[in-house]
Amino acid sequence: MHGIKKWFGTFQAVDDVTLEIRSNEFFTLLGPSGCGKTTLLRMIAGFELPTEGQVLLDGTDISRLLPNQRPVNTVFQNYALFPHLTVAENIGFGLKMLGKPKSEIDSVVKDMLKLVHLEGRGNNPVTQLSGGQQQRVALARALAPRPKVLLLDEPLSALDLKLRKSMQMELKRLQLETGITFVFVTHDQEEALTMSDRIAVMSTGTVRQVGSPWDIYDRPAERFVADFIGETNFLEADVVSVSGDRARVRLSSGAEISATYPDGVTPKGKVTIVVRPEHARLGPPGSGVLEGVLDDIVYLGTDNHFHVKVDGGGTFIVRQQNAKSGPCGFSEQERVSIAINDDVAQILRD
Amino acid sequence: MAKTFSIKRQPGFATIAMFCFFLLYLPIATLVVYSFNSGSSIAIWEGFSLRWFQSAWNNQQVIEASVRSLQIAAVAAVIATACATLAAIATTRTAPYRGLTIKYSIINMPLLVPEIVTAVALLILFSRVKVWTGYSGLGYLIVAHAAFCIPFAYMPIRARLESMDLSLERAASDLYASSFQTFRYVTLPLLWPGILAGLMLAFVISLDDVVITEFVKSGGQDTLPTYMLGQLRRVVTPEMNAISTVFLVISLAIVTLFFFLSRTPQKDNE
Ligand SMILES: Nc1ncnc2c1ncn2[C@@H]1O[C@H](COP(=O)(O)OP(=O)(O)O)[C@@H](O)[C@H]1O
Ligand SMILES: [Mg+2]
Numbered sequence: 222m223h224g225i226k227k228w229f230g231t232f233q234a235v236d237d238v239t240l241e242i243r244s245n246e247f248f249t250l251l252g253p254s255g256c257g258k259t260t261l262l263r264m265i266a267g268f269e270l271p272t273e274g275q276v277l278l279d280g281t282d283i284s285r286l287l288p289n290q291r292p293v294n295t296v297f298q299n300y301a302l303f304p305h306l307t308v309a310e311n312i313g314f315g316l317k318m319l320g321k322p323k324s325e326i327d328s329v330v331k332d333m334l335k336l337v338h339l340e341g342r343g344n345n346p347v348t349q350l351s352g353g354q355q356q357r358v359a360l361a362r363a364l365a366p367r368p369k370v371l372l373l374d375e376p377l378s379a380l381d382l383k384l385r386k387s388m389q390m391e392l393k394r395l396q397l398e399t400g401i402t403f404v405f406v407t408h409d410q411e412e413a414l415t416m417s418d419r420i421a422v423m424s425t426g427t428v429r430q431v432g433s434p435w436d437i438y439d440r441p442a443e444r445f446v447a448d449f450i451g452e453t454n455f456l457e458a459d460v461v462s463v464s465g466d467r468a469r470v471r472l473s474s475g476a477e478i479s480a481t482y483p484d485g486v487t488p489k490g491k492v493t494i495v496v497r498p499e500h501a502r503l504g505p506p507g508s509g510v511l512e513g514v515l516d517d518i519v520y521l522g523t524d525n526h527f528h529v530k531v532d533g534g535g536t537f538i539v540r541q542q543n544a545k546s547g548p549c550g551f552s553e554q555e556r557v558s559i560a561i562n563d564d565v566a567q568i569l570r571d
Numbered sequence: 572m573a574k575t576f577s578i579k580r581q582p583g584f585a586t587i588a589m590f591c592f593f594l595l596y597l598p599i600a601t602l603v604v605y606s607f608n609s610g611s612s613i614a615i616w617e618g619f620s621l622r623w624f625q626s627a628w629n630n631q632q633v634i635e636a637s638v639r640s641l642q643i644a645a646v647a648a649v650i651a652t653a654c655a656t657l658a659a660i661a662t663t664r665t666a667p668y669r670g671l672t673i674k675y676s677i678i679n680m681p682l683l684v685p686e687i688v689t690a691v692a693l694l695i696l697f698s699r700v701k702v703w704t705g706y707s708g709l710g711y712l713i714v715a716h717a718a719f720c721i722p723f724a725y726m727p728i729r730a731r732l733e734s735m736d737l738s739l740e741r742a743a744s745d746l747y748a749s750s751f752q753t754f755r756y757v758t759l760p761l762l763w764p765g766i767l768a769g770l771m772l773a774f775v776i777s778l779d780d781v782v783i784t785e786f787v788k789s790g791g792q793d794t795l796p797t798y799m800l801g802q803l804r805r806v807v808t809p810e811m812n813a814i815s816t817v818f819l820v821i822s823l824a825i826v827t828l829f830f831f832l833s834r835t836p837q838k839d840n841e
Contacts, residue, residue: 301649314746318748363746
């Protein structure tokens with residue numbers, strides 16, 4: 222996708238998005254509701270034309286083609302199964318429209334039913350299936366014509382938590398087995414992190430960062446990305462020196478730590494750094510880089526969250542796993558010190 | 572005591588309601604009862620018999636008028652429904668634009684224009700056409716009926732189209748269906764109940780028409796309603812009641828079917 226812009230009247234829903242999606246990858250568009258994910262997807266499918274810019278598929282411009290002329294299929298958020306057709310007829314619909322012979326359609330439909338674990342359900346009316354089963358029919362229907370790209374718009378949001386988890390694994394498996402490029406839309410960061418090869422984080426019509434789940438989580442380039450994904454501590458710091466891909470920064474306490482920084486940025490002066498709560502440890506006063514008072518302990522079963530009031534202002538959250546059962550060894554209002562692991566801090570672009 | 576207003580608790584509500592039902596259905600009930608009268612009065616009950624049904628059945632004029640009514644209604648309803656279907660698709664499957672409301676109004680206009688005006692207009696138009704072409708068959712009545720049936724056929728079809736999930740048509744085009752294929756394999760099958768409902772409504776409306784038919788028909792082209800009107804001017808026997816009762820039963824049957832077909836399918840989204 223190149224320089225995509227989309228206006229609805231005077232409202233700009235997508236602003237200059239350029240993205241390269243590789244073949245055979247599981248690519249996710251992640252962002253809060255209303256940021257333009259669906260609009261972007263609809264422009265790939267052909268339901269919406271970009272006001273400016275191009276959609277290229279293997280180098281050919283498809284941005285002005287009708288939906289039925291694009292080798293791209295969609296799994297709709299509400300499934301949009303044809304209620305007057307059976308499961309098999311739904312799955313075979315695309316191939317039938319392409320004018321494929323009946324024998325070929327039948328064999329593909331059979332394979333598809335097997336792929337999505339719905340053997341023997343071919344002759345059922347789709348209206349009699351459960352939500353999860355309808356979801357799998359929608360997937361099979363979109364995969365049957367073997368599109369170059371499969372588009373999925375929040376396909377799991379209507380399912381309950383348990384079913385959602387198993388469908389996540391299922392989707393990943395289908396993507397690996399079929400080798401088809403998946404473009405997946407979600408506002409659920411956990412879903413994005415578990416399933417994707419690469420993620421594009423979006424906000425108000427623009428792409429903020431593209432990268433692997435690890436990049437997005439551990440090396441966020443800016444505040445929006447760091448904040449949107451997981452829990453994070455933001456700290457003010459001064460850059461002391463830069464060498465290679467690391468910089469040394471001085472915290473408000475005077476202690477120095479090393480931090481990474483995003484591409485295309487030369488850190489200098491005052492910067493904001495991020496540290497994930499699980500990348501810090503709590504210790505007795507004087508053992509770490511930040512000193513403070515333990516304000517609150519939140520017990521979460523698998524972990525404890527320690528809210529520390531840092532000397533000089535601000536709260537820092539430390540997350541520690543409960544490896545052993547029993548008390549955590551700290552008590553509220555106690556003075557503590559926070560140690561930050563090596564190479565976990567990341568400097569944000571301003 | 573803060574109770575919300577309920578019409579049901581107002582004094583006299585039940586009485587008024589009962590009175591209205593009474594007024595609506597008493598004449599019809601009387602008509603049906605007397606169609607089984609064995610005497611030849613429509614006011615004095617002399618015992619149960621089917622003789623008037625038999626007499627109507629043996630009345631050549633009644634049979635001819637009925638057949639003509641059914642022919643006209645069948646052909647006119649098909650034409651009206653075809654036009655209404657196209658009109659409904661054109662008005663619902665398009666982005667809203669200025670002038671769309673005017674189009675709705677034009678389609679529904681015949682519902683508002685006094686029937687007598689339409690009748691006179693058609694009379695004048697058709698008398699010209701008759702002179703030009705020399706044709707004086709049932710065609711005029713069929714065209715006239717088709718014309719005023721269009722808005723009735725249009726209503727259920729449009730309702731069905733508007734309640735249809737647009738993403739189904741989108742899904743079809745996503746799955747390589749051309750716009751014709753989308754219509755043929757998705758829209759039309761889902762629209763079918765609406766089309767049938769429109770067809771039946773148009774049929775009943777056409778069957779029932781007096782005013783326009785009276786103006787447009789040539790000699791010897793009586794439909795059942797105009798025939799009955801003619802008879803009523805002379806002598807009234809329970810034969811009229813018998814014919815009306817049969818008419819009523821047929822209409823009720825069709826309207827009941829219409830009701831079941833036009834109900835929105837509730838199982839679709841489960
Ligand atoms: N057809 C449309 N007309 C006008 N505004 C639209 C239309 N479709 C989407 N929008 C607006 O564009 C913005 C992005 O929408 P969308 O792509 O659906 O966001 P997301 O899928 O990320 O929640 C929203 O503010 C929405 O109101
Ligand atoms: Mg959306």
